[in-house]
Amino acid sequence: EVQLVESGGGLVEPGGSLRISCVASGFTFSNAWMSWVRQSPGKGLEWIGRIKSTTDGGTIDYAAPVKGRFTISRDDSKNTLYLQMNSVKAEDTAVYYCTAEWGGGPAHWGQGTLVAVSS
């Protein structure tokens, strides 16, 4: 069974930093393209970035609102995906979902971790 378990969310001040993690199991993580998707309170889904598998070049792409502030990385030896969030803003407040892509999009989703940006 595929499992994606996010952790590391919490309260962070504007301008601060936070790193959230996602531990994957039930599939070959090193072969998977992984994405982060967020959902602001009461709002829709927003893709924020993707990292391809190492065998597919490990390319990383970001959505415009987070480019230059957020960094996606992976540790295939630990089956773990990371999202480093720097210079956070109030509008970054959201539930952050880790997803495993297959067939052209997120096939599996974690339970999400809440990041709240407030002073």
Place this chain on the structure above:
Amino acid sequence: DVVMTQSPLSLPVTLGQPASISCTSSQSLVHSDGNIYLSWFQQRPGQSPRRLIYKVSNRDSGVPDRFSGSGSGTDFTLKISRVEAEDVGVYYCMQGTYWLTFGGGTKVEIK
């Protein structure tokens, strides 16, 4: 950027009756590899999203066959043949041809 537009925003349905959600993309979703990467997701209240359909019309494992997807080019549709109480939630379309973009969502509720 590709913009995904869904309609309607809200869809009150009667149990046992069909329902249909439309999704339009601002440009063709035909990928250079010939595939159309259009997916549909269901998000029940308080839950993570779940993918129902990928590549326009392929149902994910475990998805009831009352859900079906169709479309081509820029216009796509998700149909529920007979709505059940467990189908209440918000439905999103998503394109994966040019990175990933989600539609704004359609809230399905029981009349």
